[in-house]
């Protein structure tokens with residue numbers, strides 16, 4: 001474990017790095033304030049190179065990352081765990097690009113594209129995230145997520161999810177199909193899509 005002050009566009013965080021000896025994957029958490037305790041505002045963010053680093057509008061990952069850091073900064077206390085190995089909901093970067101191509105060229109949705117590639121729709125697991133939160137002393141979390149299954153997955157590793165806090169990004173022409181597929185096929189709680197314009 002290594003911890004260092006990290007100044008960001010959202011103010012300074014403590015970056016805490018870990019090596020997951022089970023998987024060999026390096027992980028990092030950004031921490032603001034005293035997080036030992038209850039109901040810590042927490043984002044478990046799945047790696048998305050295209051959205052987080054390149055600002056891709058296919059998905060809303062990059063905007064969620066910024067919004068989560070803003071929310072934690074505003075609260076003055078919280079944790080963002082950035083999960084490497086989660087790229088493409090766990091299928092990896094190249095497979096995700098293939099899946100995006102099937103959506104772009106053939107009109108498949110994000111679920112159909114993974115299935116067409118013979119890959120799981122969602123292969124992510126959250127053991128590392130739960131371990132990091134426990135190491136940081138968070139006894140229960142308010143989870144920034146629209147995905148009900150994420151909280152359930154964390155609870156399976158013994159973490160108390162006190163509440164799920166919506167992390168809604170306004171839909172746009174480029175991400176509306178992805179967002180609708182998440183709502184309709186993956187049960188994400190996205191009430192703000194009601195009446196949103198754009199292709200169905």
Ligand SMILES: Nc1nc2c(ncn2[C@@H]2O[C@H](COP(=O)(O)OP(=O)(O)OP(=O)(O)O)[C@@H](O)[C@H]2O)c(=O)[nH]1
Pocket residue numbers: 046047048049058059061064086087088089090091096099100103110114144145146147150167182188
């Ligand atoms: N397979 C696949 N993965 C994608 C696609 N677009 C984004 N992703 C990945 O999806 C992951 C994020 O998962 P989402 O289903 O968007 O959201 P979530 O993390 O389950 O839910 P939230 O907590 O509400 O953000 C990231 O790892 C992205 O790399 C896509 O078209 N296909």
